[in-house]
Structure formats: C-alpha cells, structure tokens
Amino acid sequence: MAGDEAAAVIAPRPAPPPARYRWGLLDAFWLALIGTIAVAVAWRSQGALSYNWDWSSVWPFIVKYDSASASWVPNLLLQGLMTTVRLALWGMLLATLIGLLMGWMRNHRRLLLRLIASSYVMTVRNIPPVVFVFIFVYFISSQFMPALALDTRVGQLPAPIQELLSVLFGPLNLINNFFLGLICLSVFTGAYVTEIVRAGLQSVPAGQSEAAHSLGLSDVDTMRWVIWPQALRNVLPSLSGQFIQLIKDSSLVSLVSIQELSFMAQDVQVSTQRVFEVFVLTAGVYFCICFVLSQLFAHLERRHGRSR
Amino acid sequence: MSTPLIEIQGLNKWFGPHHVLRDIDLSVQAGQKVVICGPSGSGKSTLIRCLNQLEQHQQGSIRFEGQLLEGDAAQLRRVRRDMGMVFQQFNLFGHLSVLQNCVLPLKRVLGLSESLARERAMQLLERVRIPEQAHKFPAQLSGGQQQRVAIARSLCMQPKVMLFDEPTSALDPEMIKEVLDVMTELAESGMTMLCVTHEMGFARRVADTLVFMDQGCLIEQAPPETFFTQPQSPRTQSFLAQIL
Numbered sequence: 001m002a003g004d005e006a007a008a009v010i011a012p013r014p015a016p017p018p019a020r021y022r023w024g025l026l027d028a029f030w031l032a033l034i035g036t037i038a039v040a041v042a043w044r045s046q047g048a049l050s051y052n053w054d055w056s057s058v059w060p061f062i063v064k065y066d067s068a069s070a071s072w073v074p075n076l077l078l079q080g081l082m083t084t085v086r087l088a089l090w091g092m093l094l095a096t097l098i099g100l101l102m103g104w105m106r107n108h109r110r111l112l113l114r115l116i117a118s119s120y121v122m123t124v125r126n127i128p129p130v131v132f133v134f135i136f137v138y139f140i141s142s143q144f145m146p147a148l149a150l151d152t153r154v155g156q157l158p159a160p161i162q163e164l165l166s167v168l169f170g171p172l173n174l175i176n177n178f179f180l181g182l183i184c185l186s187v188f189t190g191a192y193v194t195e196i197v198r199a200g201l202q203s204v205p206a207g208q209s210e211a212a213h214s215l216g217l218s219d220v221d222t223m224r225w226v227i228w229p230q231a232l233r234n235v236l237p238s239l240s241g242q243f244i245q246l247i248k249d250s251s252l253v254s255l256v257s258i259q260e261l262s263f264m265a266q267d268v269q270v271s272t273q274r275v276f277e278v279f280v281l282t283a284g285v286y287f288c289i290c291f292v293l294s295q296l297f298a299h300l301e302r303r304h305g306r307s308r
Numbered sequence: 309m310s311t312p313l314i315e316i317q318g319l320n321k322w323f324g325p326h327h328v329l330r331d332i333d334l335s336v337q338a339g340q341k342v343v344i345c346g347p348s349g350s351g352k353s354t355l356i357r358c359l360n361q362l363e364q365h366q367q368g369s370i371r372f373e374g375q376l377l378e379g380d381a382a383q384l385r386r387v388r389r390d391m392g393m394v395f396q397q398f399n400l401f402g403h404l405s406v407l408q409n410c411v412l413p414l415k416r417v418l419g420l421s422e423s424l425a426r427e428r429a430m431q432l433l434e435r436v437r438i439p440e441q442a443h444k445f446p447a448q449l450s451g452g453q454q455q456r457v458a459i460a461r462s463l464c465m466q467p468k469v470m471l472f473d474e475p476t477s478a479l480d481p482e483m484i485k486e487v488l489d490v491m492t493e494l495a496e497s498g499m500t501m502l503c504v505t506h507e508m509g510f511a512r513r514v515a516d517t518l519v520f521m522d523q524g525c526l527i528e529q530a531p532p533e534t535f536f537t538q539p540q541s542p543r544t545q546s547f548l549a550q551i552l
Contacts, residue, residue, distance in 0.1 A: 211399035
C-alpha cells in the first residue's frame with residue numbers, strides 16, 4: 001500500500017529570516033501626504049500664532065544666586081519639584097501600607113473588617129479627586145491639624161533631628177502643609193491600591209493554600225510565603241499604573257495651596273506671564289519622573305513578574 | 309488486631325442540600341494500600357479531603373492514630389504533618405524553585421536548618437528521579453515531573469500516610485507511567501496509601517483493598533482479586549463492565 005512506510009521524526013531546522021519590511025510606493029505616498037499637511041499647518045499657524053518664545057525668563061525660577069550665602073540655591077520650581085518627589089515617595093509607601101491592610105481586610109472572614117474596608121473603598125472611589133481633596137484637606141486641616149500641632153512639636157526637637165526631618169519632609173515651617181497633602185494623597189490612592197491588592201489575592205488559586213495547609217503550614221506562614229508573594233507578583237502591572245497615577249494626582253493638591261510643582265508652576269506663570277514655557281517645562285519634568293518610575297516597574301516585572 | 313491508623317465511622321457530609329457522603333465506615337491499617345474508585349460525583353475526593361480536614365464533615369467521626377479529629381487548630385496542624393497529600397492539579401508553588409518548594413515546609417513546619425532541609429529535599433528528589441531539576445521553576449517542567457515534585461514535597465515531611473487525589477488524571481498518557489512508577493515504589497517501601505484513581509491496572513498491582521463508591525455511599529470493599537473477579541454488588545458489576 002502506498003504511504004505505508006513509517007516516517008522518521010524530522011529534526012528541527014532554524015527558522016528562515018523574517019521578511020524585511022520594504023518601503024513600497026504606498027508608504028512613500030502616505031509619508032509625502034502627511035508631511036505636506038504638517039508643513040502646511042505649521043506655515044499657516046506661524047502667521048496666526050503671535051507668541052514669542054522666551055525661555056530665559058523661566059530659568060531664574062529653577063535656581064537663583066543667593067548673595068547672602070554666596071551660593072546657588074533652589075528657587076520656586078526646584079523647591080516645588082522636591083516637594084513633589086517627597087509627596088510621591090512617601091505617598092507610594094503610605095498608600096501601599098493602607099492598600100495592603102485594607103486589601104487583606106476586604107475579603108476577610110470577619111464581617112466588621114470587610115465592612116470597614118469596603119466602605120472605605122466605596123466612599124473614596126465614588127467621589128471625584130478634586131472634591132475629595134477639598135473635603136479632606138479643609139476638614140482635616142481645621143479639625144485635626146491644630147490638635148497635632150506638628151510644627152510646634154518639630155520646632156522643639158534638637159537641631160540634627162530637625163536637619164534630618166527637613167531632608168525627608170521638606171522645609172519644617174511647611175510641615176503641616178506637607179503632611180496634609182501627603183495624607184490626602186495616600187488615603188485617596190490607598191482605595192485604588194486596596195482593590196488591586198484584593199484582585200491579587202483572589203488571583204492566587206485555592207489549590208495553593210490547600211497544598212500549603214496539607215503540608216502543615218500555618219495560616220500566617222501560608223499567607224507570608226505562598227499567597228502574598230504570588231498575589232503581588234500577579235498585580236505588578238496594575239500597581240505600577242496606580243503609582244504613576246499617584247504622581248500625576250499629586251498635582252491636584254496644588255488646589256489647596258500645597259506647594260508642590262504644579263502650585264509653583266502656576267505661581268511662576270502668574271509673575272512671568274510666560275504660560276507655555278512654564279507649563280511645557282513642568283510637563284517635561286512630570287514626564288521624566290513618571291517615565292523613570294515606569295521603567296523601574298518594567299524591570300521589576302521582568303525579574304519577578306507573573307510568567308516565570 | 310492493632311489500632312487502625314485511620315478509622316472512619318458513620319461519616320456524613322453535606323454541601324448545602326447535597327448529601328455527598330452517606331454513612332461511610334472505613335478502616336485503614338498502617339502499611340495498607342487502599343484504592344478508591346467509582347464514577348464522578350461519588351464523593352471519592354471529598355472523602356479523602358475530609359481526612360486532612362480540607363473539607364469539614366458534619367456527622368460521624370474520623371480517628372487518626374486513635375485520636376478523634378475535632379477541628380482544633382493545633383491538633384489539625386500536627387495531623388496534617390503526618391498526612392501527605394498529592395493533588396490532581398499538582399499545586400506546586402509557582403514562585404519558588406523545585407528545591408525551594410520542598411525546603412519551605414521543612415524549614416517552616418519542622419524547623420530544620422537550611423542545609424539539613426536542602427539535604428533531605430535533594431534525597432527525596434533523587435528518590436523520585438528528578439534531582440537535576442532542583443533549580444528549575446514549576447512552569448519549566450512537564451506535568452509528570454511536576455507531579456513527582458509534588459510527591460517529593462509531601463514525602464519530605466515524612467508522613468505516616470499519603471493521600472492521592474486522582475494524581476494522574478491531569479497527565480498525558482506518556483507521563484502517567486513515570487508517576488505510577490514512583491507511587492508503586494512508594495507502596496513497596498511500606499507507606500500507608502489512600503489513592504483515588506481511575507488507573508485500574510495500578511490498583512490491581514498495588515492495592516491491598518479496593519473500595520468502590522457511588523453517590524456518596526461505600527458500596528463495596530475487597531482485595532483486588534475478589535473485587536475484579538467476584539464483585540458482590542450489581543452496581544460494582546456494572547461499573548467494572550464499563551471500564552474493563
């Protein structure tokens with residue numbers, strides 16, 4: 001019978017090189033068309049746009065020469081940037097702590113813990129960020145901050161500790177202000193981190209905890225060594241997105257006079273009347289911060305992410 | 309007759325309104341190999357999951373080494389240390405390497421040092437014949453290799469009884485043999501085993517007792533020769549007619 005012979009397994013061969021992309025006539029046509037339109041728009045708007053770019057008025061607001069100490073000191077924009085960076089770093093830390101705690105409580109056996117966590121999430125997620133910032137800051141600042149009296153307490157600490165605190169949290173005379181913004185941001189972001197953490201915990205299959213328990217691992221050990229590591233690895237992409245959002249949300253606290261980068265940018269814009277230069281520069285700074293963070297998380301995902 | 313290692317009396321379990329285990333009585337001696345078979349939904353997996361309390365029973369008693377299992381957390385952890393379980397879906401810890409999978413319970417449950425734990429883990433990986441895979445991650449192994457790691461991980465705890473919940477049901481036919489070989493070697497070394505499986509050839513060779521379950525009831529239990537050649541109950545007879 002034809003075709004009766006057994007065929008041996010064919011050894012694998014290397015793949016042929018992928019087809020190189022060749023510029024065709026159609027590509028050239030589209031490029032020419034888009035190029036022509038872009039040039040035409042630029043030419044027409046040159047006449048219409050009566051704006052003279054003047055970057056030199058912006059540079060003095062980044063650093064200024066202080067004749068008293070005879071050195072270059074940060075000016076408004078750089079100070080604002082440092083506040084933003086502090087808000088971002090401390091905010092991420094605090095939001096993570098809140099999110100881990102609340103995320104764990106979200107699906108707990110005990111009703112009270114579940115209720116606390118789910119009402120927290122529901123309240124924060126259903127209010128727009130601007131409204132949340134206003135309510136939170138004006139309520140907290142009028143009710144709690146006087147009681148805490150952070151600035152007076154800090155003023156009583158010895159000088160080296162004050163030095164350290166001013167590096168960590170910024171100028172001490174503005175410490176009330178800073179903490180207000182920080183707690184507001186953290187509580188706001190914490191609700192979203194809670195949902196991410198909850199999703200992470202649910203993404204770990206039940207078989208994992210069954211296997212851990214049948215080996216005799218305690219509940220605590222099971223959570224610590226089996227569940228949490230897998231839960232967090234599974235949601236690294238979402239977490240990274242949320243932290244980048246935190247950095248952008250930090251600009252909202254400028255609305256309540258917290259002196260971070262956006263607030264300073266508005267200040268400089270008002271005094272120099274150079275709207276575009278100031279805000280393009282500010283946008284560039286935010287872009288760099290967020291980009292660096294996203295690259296960091298991409299690296300983490302490659303090393304520890306889901307598909308290992 | 310010495311105290312049975314496991315004694316189940318009048319076990320009843322409901323999942324909501326469904327009566328999934330009905331008046332089960334079963335006795336397992338140390339060193340005995342029991343294979344449980346039956347159609348899907350007969351309660352076979354539920355029965356062995358009740359043994360290490362992954363499922364809670366509502367009525368009846370389970371005694372392990374003569375002690376009644378009462379669901380008290382400390383007793384439960386002690387009992388689970390002495391019962392190893394192997395799952396149909398392997399349930400290896402995906403974020404840890406093969407070696408770390410075995411070392412983790414040794415360190416956290418038995419309190420062994422890192423070096424002792426690694427030594428014992430490597431011994432058991434050699435026993436299941438995959439020592440060279442120690443530093444790989446579960447996702448990089450085939451199903452048969454993963455299941456053998458799961459068996460090694462359970463054996464690391466030096467349990468008194470091994471429970472198998474359809475260990476080969478999720479495997480390719482070619483990998484079933486390597487896992488059954490490991491289980492056969494384990495049986496020959498004297499381990500007490502309770503195995504839920506559809507592998508009748510394995511059951512015939514290895515089991516001391518075959519148990520047939522249907523709709524939550526224990527229909528028949530007998531040594532393999534009697535079970536396969538002279539089944540008593542008509543239900544057993546029709547089941548065997550289907551599968552053999």
